[in-house]
Ligand code: SF4
């Protein structure tokens with residue numbers, strides 16, 4: 001899921017300068033799980049805006065704000081309140097914010113920062129495991145991603161800074177390549193470690209990404 005956090009109230013106030021009437025939009029998927037843009041956070045935002053002297057014309061929590069068609073459909077059901085607002089304040093990730101802004105000429109203000117694609121360790125604790133490089137090498141690295149987990153993103157580690165299995169960038173963290181080696185050893189696949197991983201084809205990560213599932 002996309003991990004996000006709320007922008008500081010100071011930053012939000014700057015973005016909202018000169019805007020009186022606002023319609024609030026949350027996301028029922030990732031932003032709800034991150035407690036950055038679900039129903040509870042929408043209510044808190046509404047309370048804060050009213051305390052700051054703003055008018056909230058209405059709100060909605062869209063199931064998945066990044067779904068362009070669904071977001072547009074759900075917003076149409078609140079057309080009056082949306083029209084009344086000078087701007088839409090969106091508590092969703094960057095994809096969700098742009099999904100909303102693609103369907104309107106109204107000003108759209110993003111209230112969140114998108115941080116990374118995250119795994120859930122437990123409620124409220126997320127870890128970055130994949131950077132969406134477009135050409136996955138997990139089959140060569142015992143299911144541990146060095147692109148993301150190694151501080152230098154090395155494809156053939158470990159580097160000379162590894163010490164007793166810890167990373168030179170942060171001695172609290174395990175070296176990704178040490179973890180890869182240990183897991184390959186447990187799987188009796190140490191030979192894989194000696195096989196150099198070829199240079200990565202970064203063209204697969206060209207922006208903006210677009211993908212159609214072939215039928
Ligand atoms: S190699 Fe790492 S960053 Fe690339 S797709 Fe696989 S898990 Fe994601």
Ligand code: SF4
Pocket residue numbers: 149150151152153154157158159160161162163166167168169174175176177178
């Ligand atoms: S110590 Fe390991 S994880 Fe840290 S930068 Fe070097 S190879 Fe990467």
